[in-house]
Amino acid sequence: MHHIDVSIEKDVFDANNKLAHENYHKLKDNGVRAFDLLGAIGSGKTALIENIVPILNRQGIKAGAIAG
Numbered sequence: 001m002h003h004i005d006v007s008i009e010k011d012v013f014d015a016n017n018k019l020a021h022e023n024y025h026k027l028k029d030n031g032v033r034a035f036d037l038l039g040a041i042g043s044g045k046t047a048l049i050e051n052i053v054p055i056l057n058r059q060g061i062k063a064g065a066i067a068g
Contacts, residue, residue: 011017027034039045049065056063 037045037049053063053065
């Protein structure tokens with residue numbers, strides 16, 4: 001097995017971190033709470049969302065989903 005040292009001169013996540021920071025503040029400034037729901041195929045993510053959104057709506061909480 002070979003050992004290779006690589007010098008990185010630029011943060012490869014810099015642009016992503018800047019966008020994430022901007023999005024965080026846009027959402028926060030508009031009172032939006034967002035989260036990711038991750039799981040394996042067939043684990044019930046969509047079913048969970050389909051069941052929980054109406055419950056939240058009945059409690060006066062606006063809720064929705066963006067898929068992609």
